[in-house]
Amino acid sequence: MKFPARFFLSLLALGSCQVPKNSPSTSSITPPPVAAPASAAPLWHSAAYAVYPDSVVQGPHVARAVSRRELTSSYRSPANAFQSPRISFKFSLNGKDNEMPPGQDHVIMALPRAGQPLETPVIVFGQQYVDQTPVPADTYLAPNTPLRIRLDLRPMLAAFRQQGFYQLYNGQKLYQADFKHVLVAGNTAPLSWDFDNLIHKPGLELTDPDGNGIYETTVVLNAHSDAETTAAHWQQTLDTTEFPQLTSDYPLLDALYNLALEEAKRAVEPDGTFRTGKEWAGVWTRDISYSIILAQAALQPEVAKTSLLRKVTPRGRIIQDTGTGGAYPCSTDRMIWAVAAWEIYLTTGDEAWLRQVYPIIKNSLEDDVLNAYNPQTGLVRGESSFLDWREQTYPKWMQPVDIYQSESLGTNAVHFQANQVLAQMATTLGDAVVAQAAQQRAARIKNGINQYLWLAEQGYYGQFRYGRVYQHLSPKAEALGEALTVLFGVAAGRRAQTVVTHTPVMDYGIPCIYPQISGIPPYHNNAVWPFVQSYWGLAAAKVGNEDSFLASLMAVARPAALFLTNKENFVASNGDFAGTQINSSNMLWSLSGSLGLVYKGLFGMDFQPDRLVFQPFVPQALQGTRRLTGFRYRRAVLDIEVQGFGNRIDSITLDGQQLPAAAVPATLTGTHTVQIKLVNSLPEVSYKVTHAPPHAAPMTPEVHYAAGRLTWAPVEGAKAYQVLRNGQFAARTTSPEFALPSAPTYAEYQVVAVDSRNYESFASEPLAVPARKFQRIYDLGTGRSKSSKSYKGYTGAGFVEISSTQNKTLAVPVTVPEAGLYAIDFRYANGNGPLNTSNKCAIRTLRRGRQQLGTVVLPQRAVDEWSDWGFSNPILVRLETGLHPLTLTFEAANENMNGEVNQAMLDYLRLTKID
Numbered sequence: 001m002k003f004p005a006r007f008f009l010s011l012l013a014l015g016s017c018q019v020p021k022n023s024p025s026t027s028s029i030t031p032p033p034v035a036a037p038a039s040a041a042p043l044w045h046s047a048a049y050a051v052y053p054d055s056v057v058q059g060p061h062v063a064r065a066v067s068r069r070e071l072t073s074s075y076r077s078p079a080n081a082f083q084s085p086r087i088s089f090k091f092s093l094n095g096k097d098n099e100m101p102p103g104q105d106h107v108i109m110a111l112p113r114a115g116q117p118l119e120t121p122v123i124v125f126g127q128q129y130v131d132q133t134p135v136p137a138d139t140y141l142a143p144n145t146p147l148r149i150r151l152d153l154r155p156m157l158a159a160f161r162q163q164g165f166y167q168l169y170n171g172q173k174l175y176q177a178d179f180k181h182v183l184v185a186g187n188t189a190p191l192s193w194d195f196d197n198l199i200h201k202p203g204l205e206l207t208d209p210d211g212n213g214i215y216e217t218t219v220v221l222n223a224h225s226d227a228e229t230t231a232a233h234w235q236q237t238l239d240t241t242e243f244p245q246l247t248s249d250y251p252l253l254d255a256l257y258n259l260a261l262e263e264a265k266r267a268v269e270p271d272g273t274f275r276t277g278k279e280w281a282g283v284w285t286r287d288i289s290y291s292i293i294l295a296q297a298a299l300q301p302e303v304a305k306t307s308l309l310r311k312v313t314p315r316g317r318i319i320q321d322t323g324t325g326g327a328y329p330c331s332t333d334r335m336i337w338a339v340a341a342w343e344i345y346l347t348t349g350d351e352a353w354l355r356q357v358y359p360i361i362k363n364s365l366e367d368d369v370l371n372a373y374n375p376q377t378g379l380v381r382g383e384s385s386f387l388d389w390r391e392q393t394y395p396k397w398m399q400p401v402d403i404y405q406s407e408s409l410g411t412n413a414v415h416f417q418a419n420q421v422l423a424q425m426a427t428t429l430g431d432a433v434v435a436q437a438a439q440q441r442a443a444r445i446k447n448g449i450n451q452y453l454w455l456a457e458q459g460y461y462g463q464f465r466y467g468r469v470y471q472h473l474s475p476k477a478e479a480l481g482e483a484l485t486v487l488f489g490v491a492a493g494r495r496a497q498t499v500v501t502h503t504p505v506m507d508y509g510i511p512c513i514y515p516q517i518s519g520i521p522p523y524h525n526n527a528v529w530p531f532v533q534s535y536w537g538l539a540a541a542k543v544g545n546e547d548s549f550l551a552s553l554m555a556v557a558r559p560a561a562l563f564l565t566n567k568e569n570f571v572a573s574n575g576d577f578a579g580t581q582i583n584s585s586n587m588l589w590s591l592s593g594s595l596g597l598v599y600k601g602l603f604g605m606d607f608q609p610d611r612l613v614f615q616p617f618v619p620q621a622l623q624g625t626r627r628l629t630g631f632r633y634r635r636a637v638l639d640i641e642v643q644g645f646g647n648r649i650d651s652i653t654l655d656g657q658q659l660p661a662a663a664v665p666a667t668l669t670g671t672h673t674v675q676i677k678l679v680n681s682l683p684e685v686s687y688k689v690t691h692a693p694p695h696a697a698p699m700t701p702e703v704h705y706a707a708g709r710l711t712w713a714p715v716e717g718a719k720a721y722q723v724l725r726n727g728q729f730a731a732r733t734t735s736p737e738f739a740l741p742s743a744p745t746y747a748e749y750q751v752v753a754v755d756s757r758n759y760e761s762f763a764s765e766p767l768a769v770p771a772r773k774f775q776r777i778y779d780l781g782t783g784r785s786k787s788s789k790s791y792k793g794y795t796g797a798g799f800v801e802i803s804s805t806q807n808k809t810l811a812v813p814v815t816v817p818e819a820g821l822y823a824i825d826f827r828y829a830n831g832n833g834p835l836n837t838s839n840k841c842a843i844r845t846l847r848r849g850r851q852q853l854g855t856v857v858l859p860q861r862a863v864d865e866w867s868d869w870g871f872s873n874p875i876l877v878r879l880e881t882g883l884h885p886l887t888l889t890f891e892a893a894n895e896n897m898n899g900e901v902n903q904a905m906l907d908y909l910r911l912t913k914i915d
Helices: 004-012 154-163 195-200 251-266 285-299 301-309 333-348 351-372 400-405 409-428 431-455 478-487 496-500 531-545 544-564 586-604
Strands: 050-053 055-058 059-068 070-073 084-093 106-109 121-125 143-150 164-168 172-173 182-188 216-220 234-235 245-247 464-467 472-473 606-607 611-614 625-634 638-646 649-654 663-665 670-678 705-707 710-712 718-723 728-733 738-739 746-754 775-779 800-801 809-815 820-829 842-848 849-860 877-879 882-889 906-911
Touching: 050 301, 050 544, 050 670, 055 544, 055 649, 055 809, 059 251, 059 544, 070 195, 070 544, 070 849, 084 143, 106 849, 143 182, 154 586, 182 195, 245 251, 245 809, 251 285, 251 544, 251 586, 285 301, 285 333, 285 531, 285 586, 285 606, 285 625, 301 333, 333 351, 333 409, 333 606, 351 431, 351 849, 400 464, 400 849, 431 464, 478 496, 496 531, 531 544, 531 586, 586 606, 586 625, 705 746, 710 746, 728 738, 728 842, 775 809, 820 849, 849 877
Parallel strands: 121 143, 638 670
Antiparallel strands: 050 055, 055 059, 059 070, 070 234, 084 106, 084 182, 143 216, 164 172, 245 625, 464 472, 606 611, 611 663, 625 638, 649 670, 705 710, 710 738, 718 728, 718 746, 775 906, 800 906, 809 882, 820 877, 820 906, 842 849, 842 882
16 A cells, blocks of 8 residues: 555554664554463463464453454553653654754753753754753653654754755755745654655745744644553454355454454445555555455455456556555566456356456556566565555665665565566467466566575565665565565575565564664554464464464554554554554454465365465464354355365365365366364474564764875764775774775665674665766757756756657767667656656666666655755666767656656756776
8 A cells, every 4th residue: 555645644643662672762662561361371472462262462452252243352552651751852844854864863851851852952054952951760751741752943044045946965956946844743743754645734834924033833742542452342243154164163253354354344445445444545556465364365356356357558568556766667576466356266267357457468568568677686666565655664865766776585586476477467368478477477577586685594574675776685574575475476495485484473463574773663564464474474384383373463463453454554663553654443354364374274175276275374362263164165055174284185075075186176166165184292392483573783984085085973873884996895984994905996875783683774865976977968958859847957048848748759869988788767746746746757778779778766855845856767788989969768668657747857867887
């Protein structure tokens, strides 16, 4: 889903948020000891909570199954408890982190002051203020604390009058015409470090009503939320008898299954599409697709079909939801739609559906090959699948164009499977040429993932490759991507088992990423998402890891039972729903995950083109008899019974007759009974789970170059630093500086901070040293195509506008003085939308004659800020000495998701010799 768009619709309805437990300015909350009922032993327990046949106990909170259709819970959120009075904050012009360098914040101690209102001094923009007031022990931030924040913007306003612009700390120029808002960001709700969305949060914009240049606002810190508790009681009220019915020896799990069934029925809109969640109306490509794969293809296939078809463009391409930098191709995980469409065919056998979706998938993938596939690595560019809130999972320096250039684990797993799906569809429909091409692409992606993203020392895959001209692998674990590599077969054999064993898991479940990012509040960072946990559980079941599979079942059951709904996410460090930046009840993919763990996990349903294969996995703690009646498979209705525990079948019968290969044929019709007896033994190999405490990696260094040396401010918690040259390890140092060796060629340098547990920060922004002597600039504003618009900040004689109607082909002849490998990019502006949402990323194809050199991506940079200039992605090409007739063209594959606005301003082409 795309958080910012949904955020706009629901912000005022939700309560205050809590910063991560890992944040240096927030006190930790240790869960109280679990009080176990004396009547029974737990099915499962950790240091944080325990699960019993009829209940969940977490400290003083108890959820209990009164019956299989009724639950009660005493859960109360601790979100407002024990917050630190140390408030860190900084100011933001136009919703950007542009006041001071990262890690350099203002600080005030929000302590009671007798007879005095709590307020900051008048702080000059860009001049750090740190309150040195001591904080007594055991002193916390009082609820509902008003804080008046005051800012002096007179130096900036004077610069506007004198020269028309204000130069920011990072050297960028803010022109007077582009100044729209001044806002405050910070570490304690309602403050937030989510710069992209500050403008949409009430009270965070500072104003100057008397025009004296002193801006101010008042925020209420630690405001008590009306949503501290969820419902205390749930009793089924909707008739769900049209769905499969579950009974077992575990009333709690049966009740949670029925809760998920009822919420699945509530998730269908009057128009026959899925609703994403209680708070989120509309159909979202990745939400419905992941939900369909987990359970909805089997449970509600017609609603699944209608929902998928709602996410197709008029040109017959899959829609990439609004998102980073204007969506596609900065985000490219839309191809999970193809996997969902195939799942519907597997469960229904509907050949008309197969023929309908085949060209949509084929055409979408062919566009992606042109726009996002990297022939050098075999990998696909674009944002991590589902992790679509930029600051939650990427370093702050990464712009949308950098995210486009990156190659992420989850999105590549999605594209691998999408190509596998297309190959199978093409084979079924007799299109051998398409099948072969798709199989070859899938093989290249699989090889690329295993070659470039595998971390042998850690035993799992890295998060993504990122950088500028050169790429470096982030060693964070990324839960959904890790799970998909196992489920889709990218990781095979021992490697798949290793991934499930070694990927870090916390007390309340598997976090989206590990370790966390310091100072970023929970949403994807420091959070567990039940649907991701469900995919993780299915991956554990596939490789036979009983400990991990059982832990996943419990990690999905705990929040559903305590919160009495299938929430979107919860804080990884304390298990609370109220600490995340945004949340919703009745979440489609969360409830689908709960159901999927039953259908595909405990009952082991594997839908194949010509059959349904049973591979059940029942942990020993859940042994017994469980029945699933009324399950519809194509033209048959199955009543299924599983007895015992383990993951090996002792016997399986269909209507009393042995069932060969544990497979129900796709041709079966009518009502039938399937009985399965398991061997009652543990998996042959006992795999473990890697438990990890909450941990935040060091902050990202900000590196500078002068006089042959790299320097950076010391990073808190860092014991050493690694220096990277062109994405590769170059040196290790314990001091915040490094002398560069003299080199006759272009090089990019980055620095990584390493803490005492050997966890790494993100690499710093790539710094080209030296660069200018290897560059040539080709001014694009000198000819007849020069724009007459009054935008500022360009560097030469002018700039040129490109759009769907203007300069659809732009000739740029370049002269190469020396043969070698060159990086080609463009300095551009795109003021058609913010960094974090909308769908107006400009896309063009770069050619030399008829030869395609690559796709030029020109993401949105700001709303109506046409004097904010940046660079496109670099395209690497080997050029011989002499004249090269380059052209920038708007081609059919370059259509973005908007379909109409595909516009940017181009200042110059930059040609950089890198080798």
